[in-house]
Amino acid sequence: MEILRVEGLTVRNRKDNAILLKDVSFSFNQGEILGILGESGSGKSLTSLAILGLLPKGLIVESGSIYYKGKNLLSLSPKEWEDIRGKEISIILQDPLTSLNPVLTIGEQIIEVLEAHLGMDKRSAWDRAIELLSEVGIPEPDLRMKSYPHQLSGGMRQRAMIAIALACDPTVLIADEPTTALDPTLQLQVLELLKELNQKRGLSIIFITHDLGVMRYIADRIVVYYKGEVIEVGETEKVFSQPTHSYTLSLLLSYPESPLNATHA
Amino acid sequence: MQPMHEDFIDQEVISEVKDVWKRFELRIGIFSKKTFYALRGVSLKVFKGETLAILGESGCGKTTLGRIFLGLEEPSRGEVYWFGKNLKTLSKREFKSLRPKVQAVFQDPTSSLNPKMRIKDILFEPLSINFRITKEEGLSQIGEALKKVGLSEKVLYCYPHELSGGQRQRVALARALILQPKLLVLDEPTSALDMTIQKQILDLLKELRLSFQISYIFITHSINTARYLATRIAVMYLGKIVEIFPAQALGKVPHHPYTELLLSVNLDPFNPVKPNLSALKGEPSLSFEEVEGCPFYPRCQYKKTNCQTLSPELVEVSPGHFISCFERI
Structure with a gap:
């Protein structure tokens, strides 16, 4: 079942009239992990910001629409956004150290979300926060509630970020390069966690990355971006074995030991 | 071994x-x-x-x-x-003569290149420090170093921010190579x-x-x-x-x-x-x-x-x- 659809989205920078996203269209199904692949500046992160209604000042949506459960997100009022952002659609970013508040404990940051969005009282929010921390695989969650972000390791911080993002039981999670700052062993642990959440909770995930190995590992389907345009959409296996667009092919060939080198050299 | x-x-x-x-x-x-x-x-x-x-x-x-x-x-x-020489026992002068032979390229060219210097000056600096040569002599070596890393001489008068990430890393590489290092x-x-x-x-x-x-x-x-x-x-x-x-x-x-x-x-x-x-x-x-x-x-x-x-x-x-x-x- 389709849960989100981006249709002909064009975003322009008001200052220099540069077109940053050009006629971007793709659909996203319930329970799916959709990969967005592209190099830096190709518009992958911009798309996720547009979906959350968080485009930076000076960028305007020139045309197009984003349908979430049949509603056009681009026509929502700020009040209506509150019910979607964080609650229905949540996001985790690349570097948890910059997206977590350094002066609040992990517990306080989860409880804040629970109180603001769901109107929970302190006590039940505390219990729920512990549940969330243990769900994302943080050992001794009751102790960790009182830890500050700098006291956690990189992998634990990213888990804490995921716990905050899951606090309101969202339907969609946007993961913007969530493992790029992590070491390979931790990267795989976080990817496994996301896969598990996808299967157990039925969480639908939009996964943004430029890493081909990660993409192959996690995504069901892939959207390939190039300079603000979507140039290819397809099943993961298909995109990797028979890319249709020449740019996708050049991306795959950039992998140091790409077997495609032999056939296309 | x-x-x-x-x-x-x-x-x-x-x-x-x-x-x-x-x-x-x-x-x-x-x-x-x-x-x-x-x-x-x-x-x-x-x-x-x-x-x-x-x-x-x-x-x-x-x-x-x-x-x-x-x-x-x-x-x-x-x-x-x-x-074969122990760095602890090297005299300052010996160290200075070996310094050009061991050079470095770092991860992020945006922070390893001085944003206020033109590429020409970035590449000339190591030459003037280590070999005390004049600008004219330097220019031909700079041109050669650029050729080695696949950049055209057009970039000479650019500042680092005007180049792409890949070009910047090539400049960082040229800066290291210009001293003809061994390591x-x-x-x-x-x-x-x-x-x-x-x-x-x-x-x-x-x-x-x-x-x-x-x-x-x-x-x-x-x-x-x-x-x-x-x-x-x-x-x-x-x-x-x-x-x-x-x-x-x-x-x-x-x-x-x-x-x-x-x-x-x-x-x-x-x-x-x-x-x-x-x-x-x-x-x-x-x-x-x-x-x-x-x-x-x-x-x-x-x-x-x-x-x-x-x-x-x-x-x-x-x-x-x-x-x-x-x-x-």
Whole structure:
């Protein structure tokens, strides 16, 4: 079942009239992990910001629409956004150290979300926060509630970020390069966690990355971006074995030991 | 020992570190300090013409080791040799004459190039400092260096911000090459770049090494780039070298349990295998004390009781292949 659809989205920078996203269209199904692949500046992160209604000042949506459960997100009022952002659609970013508040404990940051969005009282929010921390695989969650972000390791911080993002039981999670700052062993642990959440909770995930190995590992389907345009959409296996667009092919060939080198050299 | 031969690699040792320790003091609060060991008894030789990859995760000490090879950091204990000469006993003048021979390229060209200098001046500075030559003489050498890294002379009057990430890294490389070094320390030179550009820079590095017979110390966290560029790989864990092997042997011989773990979590887009998740538990902790035993002990799936108390030495298990693990020798 389709849960989100981006249709002909064009975003322009008001200052220099540069077109940053050009006629971007793709659909996203319930329970799916959709990969967005592209190099830096190709518009992958911009798309996720547009979906959350968080485009930076000076960028305007020139045309197009984003349908979430049949509603056009681009026509929502700020009040209506509150019910979607964080609650229905949540996001985790690349570097948890910059997206977590350094002066609040992990517990306080989860409880804040629970109180603001769901109107929970302190006590039940505390219990729920512990549940969330243990769900994302943080050992001794009751102790960790009182830890500050700098006291956690990189992998634990990213888990804490995921716990905050899951606090309101969202339907969609946007993961913007969530493992790029992590070491390979931790990267795989976080990817496994996301896969598990996808299967157990039925969480639908939009996964943004430029890493081909990660993409192959996690995504069901892939959207390939190039300079603000979507140039290819397809099943993961298909995109990797028979890319249709020449740019996708050049991306795959950039992998140091790409077997495609032999056939296309 | 015999490094893997790519015809011109020979036994000549370009640089060497012997039993190098590096201690840092971390301030905890106002009064207390904690001692932290970034390197714990590392010995390593770099042979002429080889690419020695130093592979490890963040915090394992690979960058510190690179800085010690460069002479930018002094070891707390142990010796560093350049071309057979001990850096501790070198006079200032001798050090100055050897300095151009050992150069560096760092991860992020945006921060390693001065934003207020034109490319021409960035490339001229090392020449004027080391060889005191005039601008006119310099210009021809600058042109040559640009040609080596595949840039046109158009960039001479540009500032770093006017260039793309790949072009900037080429400038950083030209700046190192202009002194005709014998040893280049490359600290994650491609991790800040886009993937298509990464490949170009890796290929350029390969080509330069072959045509100018430079030795590389290639510091990286990526098995894939190490496999692509290196002739020999040294794997580090918590300040120690746990394994050294010829790059061709990667994945084909019994490895140290940590190398095995790194291989099992390496996500190859063209050869997707189900990674071994049971071996994945835990994360490295910083080594605050002079711990006894094997540094990998807490995460090792083959550990035995004596691994906790006895520290394994690097032992040559086959020609050019060293492992520090009781299980593997």
